Amino acid sequence: MKASIYVHVPFCASKCAYCDFESYAGKLAYADEYIARVLDEAKRAKTEYGAFGVPSVFIGGGTPSLLSKEQIGRILGGLSDLFAFDKEIEITMEANPGTVDGEKLSYIRKAGVNRISFGAQAAQDVILSSLERIHKWVDVEEAVSKAQDAGIDNINVDLMYALPGQTMDDFVSSVQKALDLNIRHLSMYSLILEEGTKLFERAERGEVTIPGDDESVSMQERAIEEIEKRCMKRYEISNYAYPGYECRHNIVYWTRKNYLGLGSGAHSLMNEARFFNPCFSSYMNGEGFGEREMISEYERMEETIMLETRMTRGLDMEAFSKAFGNERAQRVLKEADEFIKAGFAEKNGSFLSFTREGMNVQNALIVKLLEKL
Amino acid sequence: MAQISQKRIRNFCIIAHIDHGKSTLADRLLEKTGVMALRDMTDQILDSMELERERGITIKSKAVRMPYKAPDGEEYELNLIDTPGHVDFTYEVSRALAACEGAILVVDASQGIEAQTLANVYLALDHDLEILPVINKIDLPSAQPEVVKKEIEDEIGLDTEGCPLISAKAGIGIEDVLRDIVDRVPPPEGDPDAPLQALIFDSYYDNYRGAISSVRLKEGTVSVGDRIRMMASGHEFDVTEVGAFTPNGYYPTKTLKAGDVGYIAASIKDIADIRVGDTITNAVKPASEPLPGYKPVLPMVYCGIYPADGSDYEALKDALERLRLNDASLAFDPETSVALGYGFRCGFLGLLHMEIIQERLEREFDLDLVTTAPSVVYRVHKTDGEMLSIDNPTNLPPVNDIDFMEEPYVDAHVISPADYVGAIMDLCQEKRGTFKDMKYIDGGRVALSYDLPLNEVIYDFFDTLKSRTRGYASFDYELKGYVRSDLVKLDMLLNSEMCDALSIIVHKDRAYARGRSIAEKLKDAIPRQLFEIPIQAAIGGKIIARETVKALRKDVLAKCYGGDITRKKKLLEKQKEGKKRMRQVGSVEVPSEAFMAVLKMD
Numbered sequence: 017m018k019a020s021i022y023v024h025v026p027f028c029a030s031k032c033a034y035c036d037f038e039s040y041a042g043k044l045a046y047a048d049e050y051i052a053r054v055l056d057e058a059k060r061a062k063t064e065y066g067a068f069g070v071p072s073v074f075i076g077g078g079t080p081s082l083l084s085k086e087q088i089g090r091i092l093g094g095l096s097d098l099f100a101f102d103k104e105i106e107i108t109m110e111a112n113p114g115t116v117d118g119e120k121l122s123y124i125r126k127a128g129v130n131r132i133s134f135g136a137q138a139a140q141d142v143i144l145s146s147l148e149r150i151h152k153w154v155d156v157e158e159a160v161s162k163a164q165d166a167g168i169d170n171i172n173v174d175l176m177y178a179l180p181g182q183t184m185d186d187f188v189s190s191v192q193k194a195l196d197l198n199i200r201h202l203s204m205y206s207l208i209l210e211e212g213t214k215l216f217e218r219a220e221r222g223e224v225t226i227p228g229d230d231e232s233v234s235m236q237e238r239a240i241e242e243i244e245k246r247c248m249k250r251y252e253i254s255n256y257a258y259p260g261y262e263c264r265h266n267i268v269y270w271t272r273k274n275y276l277g278l279g280s281g282a283h284s285l286m287n288e289a290r291f292f293n294p295c296f297s298s299y300m301n302g303e304g305f306g307e308r309e310m311i312s313e314y315e316r317m318e319e320t321i322m323l324e325t326r327m328t329r330g331l332d333m334e335a336f337s338k339a340f341g342n343e344r345a346q347r348v349l350k351e352a353d354e355f356i357k358a359g360f361a362e363k364n365g366s367f368l369s370f371t372r373e374g375m376n377v378q379n380a381l382i383v384k385l386l387e388k389l
Numbered sequence: 390m391a392q393i394s395q396k397r398i399r400n401f402c403i404i405a406h407i408d409h410g411k412s413t414l415a416d417r418l419l420e421k422t423g424v425m426a427l428r429d430m431t432d433q434i435l436d437s438m439e440l441e442r443e444r445g446i447t448i449k450s451k452a453v454r455m456p457y458k459a460p461d462g463e464e465y466e467l468n469l470i471d472t473p474g475h476v477d478f479t480y481e482v483s484r485a486l487a488a489c490e491g492a493i494l495v496v497d498a499s500q501g502i503e504a505q506t507l508a509n510v511y512l513a514l515d516h517d518l519e520i521l522p523v524i525n526k527i528d529l530p531s532a533q534p535e536v537v538k539k540e541i542e543d544e545i546g547l548d549t550e551g552c553p554l555i556s557a558k559a560g561i562g563i564e565d566v567l568r569d570i571v572d573r574v575p576p577p578e579g580d581p582d583a584p585l586q587a588l589i590f591d592s593y594y595d596n597y598r599g600a601i602s603s604v605r606l607k608e609g610t611v612s613v614g615d616r617i618r619m620m621a622s623g624h625e626f627d628v629t630e631v632g633a634f635t636p637n638g639y640y641p642t643k644t645l646k647a648g649d650v651g652y653i654a655a656s657i658k659d660i661a662d663i664r665v666g667d668t669i670t671n672a673v674k675p676a677s678e679p680l681p682g683y684k685p686v687l688p689m690v691y692c693g694i695y696p697a698d699g700s701d702y703e704a705l706k707d708a709l710e711r712l713r714l715n716d717a718s719l720a721f722d723p724e725t726s727v728a729l730g731y732g733f734r735c736g737f738l739g740l741l742h743m744e745i746i747q748e749r750l751e752r753e754f755d756l757d758l759v760t761t762a763p764s765v766v767y768r769v770h771k772t773d774g775e776m777l778s779i780d781n782p783t784n785l786p787p788v789n790d791i792d793f794m795e796e797p798y799v800d801a802h803v804i805s806p807a808d809y810v811g812a813i814m815d816l817c818q819e820k821r822g823t824f825k826d827m828k829y830i831d832g833g834r835v836a837l838s839y840d841l842p843l844n845e846v847i848y849d850f851f852d853t854l855k856s857r858t859r860g861y862a863s864f865d866y867e868l869k870g871y872v873r874s875d876l877v878k879l880d881m882l883l884n885s886e887m888c889d890a891l892s893i894i895v896h897k898d899r900a901y902a903r904g905r906s907i908a909e910k911l912k913d914a915i916p917r918q919l920f921e922i923p924i925q926a927a928i929g930g931k932i933i934a935r936e937t938v939k940a941l942r943k944d945v946l947a948k949c950y951g952g953d954i955t956r957k958k959k960l961l962e963k964q965k966e967g968k969k970r971m972r973q974v975g976s977v978e979v980p981s982e983a984f985m986a987v988l989k990m991d
Binding site for chain 1: 965
């Protein structure tokens with residue numbers, strides 16, 4: 017059996033204004049103990065699933081790059097001792113620009129990290145500081161170039177749009193500046209205001225205004241033009257890459273392959289069971305590990321539609337028909353005919369994919385598909 | 390409570406304009422007679438319906454027995470029948486009055502006689518009741534008891550010499566009211582040995598006792614075990630329990646005698662067997678004649694009520710039947726709408742009545758409703774000479790078949806501080822009103838009379854009046870008659886398909902403005918969908934207004950973070966759930982709320 021591994025690192029230097037993820041500032045002192053817990057958890061997984069093959073590892077957060085180089089090395093060393101890493105394994109680490117230097121980067125390259133994802137968000141320092149990011153744009157430029165010097169060429173940059181105070185020009189310029197860094201992969205996420213975040217409260221009080229849906233879509237469209245000029249391709253709703261540099265780990269999520277989530281708040285899908293870990297304090301006490309939820313056939317079908325249509329590749333109708341029956345596949349295709357007529361979808365061989373217009377309204381489309389099933 | 394001889398029974402009600410303190414006085418009487426200990430009292434005991442307390446109004450009439458030891462040392466039995474104050478509930482008032490010999494007329498010491506005061510006084514006089522005026526709220530700085538006394542003498546012709554000056558709120562003068570009741574309300578007449586004649590003035594459903602009748606015994610006696618007959622239906626039942634109501638609930642007794650007010654339970658399962666206004670008699674020794682009933686009232690306002698979730702149709706039907714049990718003025722018939730499916734056309738006495746019924750359905754029966762725009766009853770004279778009464782715009786015959794139409798008009802009375810006369814006149818003008826009269830009353834107040842089309846009144850007249858007069862104006866109306874009018878049917882088209890549930894009948898001159906306003910509201914109420922949706926208002930084939938709901942451009946979750954798809958699944962569930970509250974009109978999904986949005990004022 018095979019399974020990708022996600023490791024969650026919940027430590028941050030400070031909490032960003034928009035963030036509602038499992039992350040904490042000021043808890044880095046627990047890192048050694050935490051890593052020990054993660055490796056214990058990995059050992060338990062080995063007992064249950066055996067020493068499975070691992071096509072990809074993703075160390076996300078939080079801010080994994082806050083860990084010391086030894087700590088990162090300990091995680092990867094521990095995992096590779098327990099499981100059978102593929103020869104061509106993709107190992108990604110998320111990093112905050114400004115938390116890495118040449119030495120750390122060389123070290124983790126040797127420890128196996130061959131892909132880095134930088135949370136850059138925007139190229140304007142005033143926007144970065146309003147999001148309460150701890151870095152400036154110049155840190156992004158420096159960090160990317162140091163990573164490249166350290167021999168890590170598979171680099172992603174995360175950008176955000178529809179941010180408070182962000183203009184179209186700001187965003188287009190962010191995209192251009194990011195692409196100028198000779199990166200292989202770009203992710204663009206539109207801001208989601210999550211309840212409980214500082215930014216949400218500011219918006220509630222009317223202190224900031226967030227660009228609306230129409231503006232948000234226009235920003236994305238303009239950015240896509242820039243990206244396509246450089247021959248980078250969209251392969252998922254929020255993700256763009258040069259051919260061959262698509263993130264294999266993320267594709268595991270969207271194709272419903274096995275993945276084991278380690279660490280606080282991490283989610284897993286293993287042999288059609290979904291489960292997730294408790295938040296930091298419970299995790300450290302060894303409590304609150306979630307029940308395994310077996311996924312019914314219908315839910316599996318829902319998930320398949322919901323996840324595969326996120327990719328430009330689209331929904332594999334041949335596989336769908338095999339898994340969920342020809343009758344259902346026909347119903348999907350019948351409804352999809354309406355989408356195709358309206359310009360929301362296309363059919364390429366066995367794949368049903370959403371067009372750019374379709375991807376913008378993916379939720380509405382899949383709800384319509386699911387109504388027929 | 391021992392049986393008390395007939396001559397020591399006093400059956401009375403309290404009548405008043407809304408907000409003049411009727412319910413508070415009822416509370417004080419209960420307290421003074423010791424029926425309710427002070428500590429048990431929440432404000433406005435008789436208004437036990439949640440809705441009544443919230444709105445500070447009485448909707449249903451209720452009867453409560455109070456034993457009272459008068460200063461002369463004699464024991465009396467006082468039966469208080471509480472009545473609603475609002476114009477919509479005149480029918481209920483009339484039912485309650487038929488059970489009484491006397492009425493306490495409560496008049497606010499600063500506001501004086503209001504339209505509803507008069508209406509209720511006339512009703513009471515129709516029933517030959519002894520009327521006892523009482524001036525309330527004398528502790529307020531603005532109280533002018535002498536002015537109000539004179540007003541009562543001049544306008545109603547009642548003697549106010551020695552009438553109690555009270556403050557129900559502060560508990561002042563309550564003894565005087567009790568003294569007046571004992572001294573001036575005549576004891577009931579009627580022969581306990583005559584054949585039974587009990588007038589049903591209200592009914593309830595109790596889960597243990599079945600359907601229960603509130604009765605006033607005019608003649609005869611009824612006891613547990615008697616076989617009784619409903620004189621209208623002829624159905625017979627065995628009496629399982631008789632007694633009186635107290636604020637604490639049922640108080641069973643052995644018998645009820647002529648003159649008593651109380652209840653009769655007889656294991657009646659079918660609520661339809663008890664008809665308010667019917668007479669109960671003894672099946673073995675029946676009365677030859679039923680008592681005069683109530684004249685049936687005709688609903689003035691109609692609207693469609695549909696379950697938001699189609700599968701609740703039976704529950705809605707059941708709830709309406711339950712409500713009709715003690716609200717004979719509620720009318721309903723099944724109807725279907727292309728847009729809304731199966732529901733009911735419901736008839737109401739007025740707007741407040743409609744609102745109250747809707748709220749009761751939602752609160753007491755936990756139903757989610759979709760309501761269509763209220764309509765009045767139009768008279769349609771067809772070219773072939775036939776006359777149709779139309780309460781649903783959908784049933785209007787084709788324009789070519791219509792010779793002319795008539796719409797109901799009301800006599801409207803507005804009383805307001807003089808400062809707002811201009812604003813009120815403007816409003817009545819806008820609402821196609823015809824000015825009739827203006828009178829200065831006192832204290833800088835003005836009474837205005839207008840003829841107004843009822844269909845304007847039921848739209849947003851009351852809310853607009855309140856907002857333009859900062860809540861100071863009071864408003865009353867009664868049906869005056871039908872007037873020939875230039876009316877048209879206004880249809881709404883969603884993506885070129887007509888939506889029957891949104892059609893209304895309006896005056897030609899108002900159609901353009903209404904059409905535009907409804908289109909604007911629908912634009913806000915209908916969420917953006919995958920395609921652009923034109924919203925059009927049309928008269929016949931002619932489009933008079935258009936709005937557009939732009940196509941949805943963004944509906945997607947940016948990220949499935951770290952393989953956590955729960956958030957996305959939840960969103961999907963929410964969207965699927967939201968779809969259930971959508972009605973399909975052609976290709977357009979219309980949220981239930983959109984049908985209501987149309988009713989809201991500008």
